[in-house]
Amino acid sequence: MSETYLCTGQLPDHYQQLVKSVADFATSVVAPVAAKHYAEHTFPYEVVAGMGQMGLFGLPFPEDCGGMGGDYFALCLALEELAKVDQSTAITLEAGVSLGAMPVFRFGTEEQKQRWLPELTAGRAIAGFGLTEPGAGSDAGATATTARLDGGEWVIDGAKQFITNSGTDITSLVTVTAVTGKRDGGRKEISTILVPAGTPGFTVESAYDKVGWNSSDTHPLTFDGVRVPEANLLGERGRGYANFLRILDEGRIAIAALATGAAQGCVDESVKYARERVTFGRPIADNQAIAFQIARMEARAHTARAAYYDAAALMLSGKPFKKAAAIAKLVASEAAMDNARDATQIHGGYGFMNDYPVARHYRDSKILEIGEGTTQVQLMLIAREAGL
Incomplete structure (x- = not known):
């Protein structure tokens, strides 16, 4: 991955193909069952199996570990697409890779890697x-x-x-x-x-x-x-604590990607609803107040995406990325929460119904400001990296 992608907005073909395939999977496999699993508090084994068959759990791992030979940015792109539709599915993948398999890959002995990674990277097991x-x-x-x-x-x-x-x-x-x-x-x-x-x-x-x-x-x-x-x-x-901090730094980029997906999912649902919902004889999208609110939501999602792209580019180029990862996590998690609130308001009473994706985003997004480092922790890290 090159940092020039941030400037051009163009991803190489293999990244674009990945985004399309995961987006199709999210729409055709995840979306139809998300509300049911959510309401019943059940783990989506069939969805996880499908992600395993697609190789998503092995995206950032080399082929000799059973992985797909990709990189961490590929994982982030997949997480963004999944989180647009269902955060529970996205966090299952994120935690399964960055918190489950990645510590074994980063710090394990050859024997440990051979024992655990093939099943973990295939998605047949999680940790x-x-x-x-x-x-x-x-x-x-x-x-x-x-x-x-x-x-x-x-x-x-x-x-x-x-x-x-x-x-x-x-x-x-x-x-x-x-x-x-x-x-x-x-x-x-x-x-x-x-x-x-x-x-x-x-x-x-x-x-x-x-x-x-x-x-x-x-x-x-x-x-x-x-x-x-x-x-x-x-x-x-x-070295357990120090090693875990390394895992957390990487994981914050992945969580930022997930949060970006949630923020963008709220935008997409709001645009769709605003075009379809008619009041006083016209779509609410014609109301400038609604249009401007969605425009701000889009700006938040765009900024969050740029932040995690930047952090991922630094990480993959071997440059220091701790501050960039903290910024990405901070910006993206707040964008997800703010967009979920605004999307729910745009949907009115329907936004309070769990059948609508924005209602799930409203309930889901708060934890993004807490898990894998609270907002306050991110601010502390950014301040330290800035020399304070």
């Missing part, structure tokens, strides 16, 4: 990342879950919460951050450990009753004397 705890959210350094070595095994005790893709029938493992000792000066040594699903003592608690993302799988997890082999350490001991 979660257990970072957040009841007392450790934005302050991940407050991690209380512990892991100690005993007879060649890690013994894990603790709890995690808000963990995506952690309790489905195809969940294969969860990567867990845990305190494995202390550094000089008394600071916590935090490492990451792979815990396969079904390991004795590893309990997936009942799913959350959430405001939105109803067909995305999210659970609290508990670990009571969970034993896994010492070889399940992911990456270097004591």
